[in-house]
Amino acid sequence: MRTDCDVVVVGAGLVGLATAYRLLQLRPDLALTVVDKENTVAAHQSGHNSGVLHAGIYYQPGSLKARLCVAGKAQVEQYAAERGIPVEHCGKLIVAASETELPRLHTLYERGVANGVVGVREIGPEELRDYEPHAIGVRAVHVPPTGIIDFAAVARSLAEDVAAAGGRLCLGQRLVGVGPGGDARVLELASGERLSTRLMVSCAGLQADRVAALTASASPGSGNPDGKTAARAAIVPFRGDYYTLTRSARHLVRGLIYPVPDPALPFLGVHLTKRHDGAVWAGPNAVLALAREGYRRRDVTPADLLDTVRFSGFRRLARRYWRVGAQEMWRDVVKGAFLRDLQRYVPQLRRQDLVFGPSGVRAQAVDGDGSLVDDFRLVEAPGVLHVLNAPSPAATASLAIGGVLAERAVATLAD
Numbered sequence: 001m002r003t004d005c006d007v008v009v010v011g012a013g014l015v016g017l018a019t020a021y022r023l024l025q026l027r028p029d030l031a032l033t034v035v036d037k038e039n040t041v042a043a044h045q046s047g048h049n050s051g052v053l054h055a056g057i058y059y060q061p062g063s064l065k066a067r068l069c070v071a072g073k074a075q076v077e078q079y080a081a082e083r084g085i086p087v088e089h090c091g092k093l094i095v096a097a098s099e100t101e102l103p104r105l106h107t108l109y110e111r112g113v114a115n116g117v118v119g120v121r122e123i124g125p126e127e128l129r130d131y132e133p134h135a136i137g138v139r140a141v142h143v144p145p146t147g148i149i150d151f152a153a154v155a156r157s158l159a160e161d162v163a164a165a166g167g168r169l170c171l172g173q174r175l176v177g178v179g180p181g182g183d184a185r186v187l188e189l190a191s192g193e194r195l196s197t198r199l200m201v202s203c204a205g206l207q208a209d210r211v212a213a214l215t216a217s218a219s220p221g222s223g224n225p226d227g228k229t230a231a232r233a234a235i236v237p238f239r240g241d242y243y244t245l246t247r248s249a250r251h252l253v254r255g256l257i258y259p260v261p262d263p264a265l266p267f268l269g270v271h272l273t274k275r276h277d278g279a280v281w282a283g284p285n286a287v288l289a290l291a292r293e294g295y296r297r298r299d300v301t302p303a304d305l306l307d308t309v310r311f312s313g314f315r316r317l318a319r320r321y322w323r324v325g326a327q328e329m330w331r332d333v334v335k336g337a338f339l340r341d342l343q344r345y346v347p348q349l350r351r352q353d354l355v356f357g358p359s360g361v362r363a364q365a366v367d368g369d370g371s372l373v374d375d376f377r378l379v380e381a382p383g384v385l386h387v388l389n390a391p392s393p394a395a396t397a398s399l400a401i402g403g404v405l406a407e408r409a410v411a412t413l414a415d
């Protein structure tokens with residue numbers, strides 16, 4: 001069977017659904033299909049995250065992350081208000097546990113101000129306790145607008161809106177091939193269905209590099225969607241495990257308590273996060289995942305692992321950060337090490353307060369030279385728009401990323 005489309009969005013995570021939603025707002029006349037290999041929306045990163053609406057404090061001013069996080073947060077808040085999805089602005093504290101962290105803490109404060117985060121302030125240890133009575137630290141940055149939300153609920157709602165606007169949701173259908181078809185591209189699904197489309201928008205998260213590789217054969221020269229570096233860029237998956245706090249320990253955390261992150265790494269460090277349902281999660285750590293879509297420590301997908309270790313960028317990264325990687329692995333298997341990190345901020349936490357919780361896998365793009373791609377990476381190739389790197393805060397930024405992609409898609413279709 002062959003279906004004709006104007007646009008096919010690959011991926012029914014938040015970025016793909018937000019793109020489809022924004023596209024149909026701009027061009028309700030488009031024949032649009034969203035394809036996902038899973039039977040439900042938000043089956044991967046969009047349904048396995050901390051649920052934090054980031055205010056925009058961490059990101060380099062002027063970067064896509066900074067701009068789209070701030071804009072996207074406002075857009076998600078507005079969307080949630082319209083659809084009755086609760087948002088709680090519980091605020092965040094980024095806590096310096098030692099004097100040595102103060103310069104980095106101050107840099108975060110300056111970034112927050114530069115990014116226009118309202119109400120961000122540096123506070124001392126006494127005021128810190130006004131917000132979080134059980135937390136300690138030498139100084140903190142308080143970020144009042146940070147919120148929490150159920151991102152899976154946002155994704156489900158976007159999917160309903162896309163369908164209501166005439167979009168077709170094609171779930172349980174893996175994209176397995178992309179071929180040329182005159183002015184169009186022909187996308188082949190595992191079921192055998194073929195979608196002929198003028199434009200494909202790839203929002204494939206943990207599989208972004210593989211979907212990009214599928215487009216390589218469709219038109220000569222387009223397999224290298226990101227110029228020289230992306231020819232060798234790949235997704236390296238990092239699993240993040242959470243513990244949950246027992247009910248009796250939840251009172252130790254009112255909102256969100258974060259450490260001062262290592263600026264060389266795109267991860268925020270294990271934090272204490274209040275959830276939309278009242279639970280409190282501790283984590284996530286960041287260890288190399290042995291399966292891109294495996295959520296248990298024992299999950300291993302040999303093809304994923306082989307792809308990672310064969311990738312020269314990963315080997316360079318591993319040589320550079322082996323010490324950090326070893327510490328993360330240690331903390332992953334030794335509960336006491338995880339607990340000690342949390343006790344730097346909340347000393348009353350005890351081992352029995354922590355219960356194994358869920359996990360998520362982050363899609364982090366790494367360039368061939370071993371550098372972690374810091375910013376969002378959105379790349380145009382003939383007939384395709386690729387999202388090649390959309391790690392945190394892409395859930396917060398999803399509607400803004402979707403807006404950018406939708407505008408580019410409309411311009412491409414008009415050419």
Ligand SMILES: Cc1cc2nc3c(=O)[nH]c(=O)nc-3n(C[C@H](O)[C@H](O)[C@H](O)COP(=O)(O)OP(=O)(O)OC[C@H]3O[C@@H](n4cnc5c(N)ncnc54)[C@H](O)[C@@H]3O)c2cc1C
Binds near residue numbers: 010016035206395
């Ligand atoms: C542990 C963790 C904590 C995080 N915490 C936060 C947070 O608090 N706040 C925040 O803003 N962000 C957070 N993030 C980041 C955020 O969750 C992601 O950036 C965001 O969800 C990315 O959305 P996406 O649509 O790009 O990817 P995904 O949600 O992973 O969706 C990609 C989809 O593409 C589909 N797909 C892939 N290949 C194919 C194919 N060949 N055929 C068909 N379908 C395909 C997949 O099945 C998947 O559904 C966190 C991420 C993790 C992992």
